[in-house]
Amino acid sequence: xxxxxxxxxxxxxxxxxxxxxxxxxxxxxxxxxxxxxxxxxxxxxxxxxxxxxxxxxxxxxxxxxxxxxxxxxxxxxxxxxxxxxxxxxxxxxxxxxxxxxxxxxxxxxxxxxxxxxxxxxxxxxxxxxxxxxxxxxxxxxxxxxxxxxxxxxxxxxxxxxxxxxxxxxxxxxxxxxxxxxxxxxxxxxxxxxxxxxxxxxxxxxxxxxxxxxxxxxxxxxxxxxxxxxxxxxxxxxxxxxxxxxxxxxxxxxxxxxxxxxxxxxxxxxxxxxxxxxxxxxxxxxxxxxxxxxxxxxxxxxxxxxxxxxxxxxxxxxxxxxxxxxxxxxxxxxxxxxxxxxxxxxx
Numbered sequence: 001x002x003x004x005x006x007x008x009x010x011x012x013x014x015x016x017x018x019x020x021x022x023x024x025x026x027x028x029x030x031x032x033x034x035x036x037x038x039x040x041x042x043x044x045x046x047x048x049x050x051x052x053x054x055x056x057x058x059x060x061x062x063x064x065x066x067x068x069x070x071x072x073x074x075x076x077x078x079x080x081x082x083x084x085x086x087x088x089x090x091x092x093x094x095x096x097x098x099x100x101x102x103x104x105x106x107x108x109x110x111x112x113x114x115x116x117x118x119x120x121x122x123x124x125x126x127x128x129x130x131x132x133x134x135x136x137x138x139x140x141x142x143x144x145x146x147x148x149x150x151x152x153x154x155x156x157x158x159x160x161x162x163x164x165x166x167x168x169x170x171x172x173x174x175x176x177x178x179x180x181x182x183x184x185x186x187x188x189x190x191x192x193x194x195x196x197x198x199x200x201x202x203x204x205x206x207x208x209x210x211x212x213x214x215x216x217x218x219x220x221x222x223x224x225x226x227x228x229x230x231x232x233x234x235x236x237x238x239x240x241x242x243x244x245x246x247x248x249x250x251x252x253x254x255x256x257x258x259x260x261x262x263x264x265x266x267x268x269x270x271x272x273x274x275x276x277x278x279x280x281x282x283x284x285x286x287x288x289x290x291x292x293x294x295x296x297x298x299x300x301x302x303x304x305x306x307x308x309x310x311x312x313x314x315x316x317x318x319x320x321x322x323x324x325x326x327x328x329x330x331x332x333x334x335x336x337x338x339x340x341x342x343x344x345x346x
Contacts, residue, residue, distance in 0.1 A: 007040040007112045009033070010079075010104070014048035019057045022064050029068060029076070039074065040309075041111040043104065047080035051088075058085075059092055066096040070244070073306040075111055077101055086171050093173065100173040109139060109167060110174070120166040123158060125149040135169060141311055141322075143277075190328065190346050193303075194246045198222075198329060200297050201250065201344055205333065208290045213265035215336050222331040227251070227323050227343050229316040236279045237319040238287035238312045244305040246298075249323045252287045253316075253341040259283050262335060280312035 009032045013025060029042055044065065051058075069076045077099040081089060089100055101107040109122065122144045126132040136148045147165070149155035155170075202219050209217040234256040241249050254262065256273050263271045263282040271278060291307045298305050313319045328345025 007038060008043055008104075008107060009036055009039050009041070010043045010045050012045045012048055016050045016052055016054075017046075017057050017061065018054060019060055021057075022061055025061070026064055026068065033072065033074065041075040041077060041107070042068075043077050043079045043101070043107055045080040046078060046082075046085060049085075051085055055088060055092075058088060062089070062092050062096055062098055065098050066093075069097040070306070075099065077107055077111070079103055079107055083171070090173050100171075102169070102171050105167050106169050106172050109142070109144070109169065121145045121147065121164060122167045122169055123147050123149065123155075123165040125152075125155040125168075125170045126172070127152065131173060134174060135172060138174060139169070141313075190248065190344070191246065194248055194344070194346075197246065197298070197301075197303070198344065200294055200301075201342065202331060204293045204297055205252075205290045205342060208293045209262070209286070209335060212286075212289055213262050213335075215262065215265050217333065217335050220332045220334055220339075222329055224327055225330050226325060226327055227316075227320045227345070228330060228341070229320040231316060231341075234314075235316055236276075236283045236312065236314055237316070238280075238284045238310040239319060239322055240287055240291050240310045241308040242291070242305050245303045246305050248344055248346050249328075250287070250291060250294075250307070251319065251323055251343040251345075252283060252290065253319075253343065254283050254286075255338070255340060258335055258338055258340045261338070262286065276314050280314060284310040284312045 011025065011028050011032065013021070015021065025044070032042070033039060065076045065078075076097070078089060079101045080103060081100070086100065093100060099110070101110070122139055124132055124136050124139070124146060125148070126135065132148055136146045140146050147158065149158055159168075202222070206217045206219060209215065231253075236254045236256060236259045237251060239249055239251045256279065259279045259282060260271050260273055263279065266282070271282070273279075287310045295305055295307065311322060313322070323343065323345055326345050328343055331342040331344070333340050333342060
């Protein structure tokens with residue numbers, strides 16, 4: 001059984017969790033993706049599942065979901081588990097792309113954040129302090145008002161004394177890479193395959209912007225350095241992590257006036273420099289457009305690559321904190337003779 005909530009498909013896993021149910025689960029996911037092409041993610045609900053101690057069946061289920069995630073390029077997550085299953089799933093999914101969300105609301109916060117209004121108040125608790133911190137940091141990037149409980153007593157106190165929370169997020173695991181190593185010096189931490197395909201990023205960005213805005217775009221220069229957080233301009237940034245045959249981070253840096261020019265050319269209407277959220281959405285969409293075209297070019301070269309959803313910032317410092325401190329390729333671009341930038345790093 002399955003249903004849809006916004007841009008997320010929910011596939012219900014009913015009955016005993018066993019190995020011979022995996023093929024049914026796989027076919028349900030593939031069918032739903034075929035008929036719902038605008039989906040942002042698949043949620044496997046374990047509300048009706050029965051666990052009889054067969055951990056091997058869970059291991060095989062996670063392997064299946066992780067394989068589908070990488071092959072199809074769409075987020076696949078598990079929701080509606082009990083605490084016994086959470087402890088098992090958290091351990092098994094640790095090295096996979098499969099995410100764990102306690103319920104549908106928690107999944108929506110990360111996978112389809114526009115389903116909720118900006119500024120919602122979210123209470124976060126996990127007995128693992130590091131996981132609680134990661135969840136809070138990631139949600140804060142979407143503009144939510146985060147309250148993080150220090151421990152179980154603090155959580156219970158807040159629950160009893162303050163009912164003014166839009167969402168309560170607990171016992172969820174993102175399985176995101178927050179521990180990338182830092183490097184210094186002049187080492188370029190990019191794979192040979194990525195370096196050989198840098199022209200795809202540069203040329204496709206130019207072609208995409210020209211095609212969608214009608215403005216003249218071109219590359220002026222590029223060099224090896226860290227992300228430049230010292231630009232003396234107001235900017236809007238979008239970052240997309242990518243993985244597959246090539247791994248890394250693609251960053252688009254638009255000065256605010258360029259973001260306005262590009263958006264007005266795309267939309268055919270006036271956009272205010274003070275409307276930061278609209279500008280962030282716009283630059284994020286340009287990033288989506290460019291990386292979508294890049295992915296198509298790579299497929300023609302038999303290179304499989306998956307881009308995560310864009311993270312958007314109005315601060316160079318915040319962007320630098322997200323992409324890390326590795327050297328990368330900094331590319332100076334121009335749109336109608338005015339500078340904007342791209343940065344690609346490992």
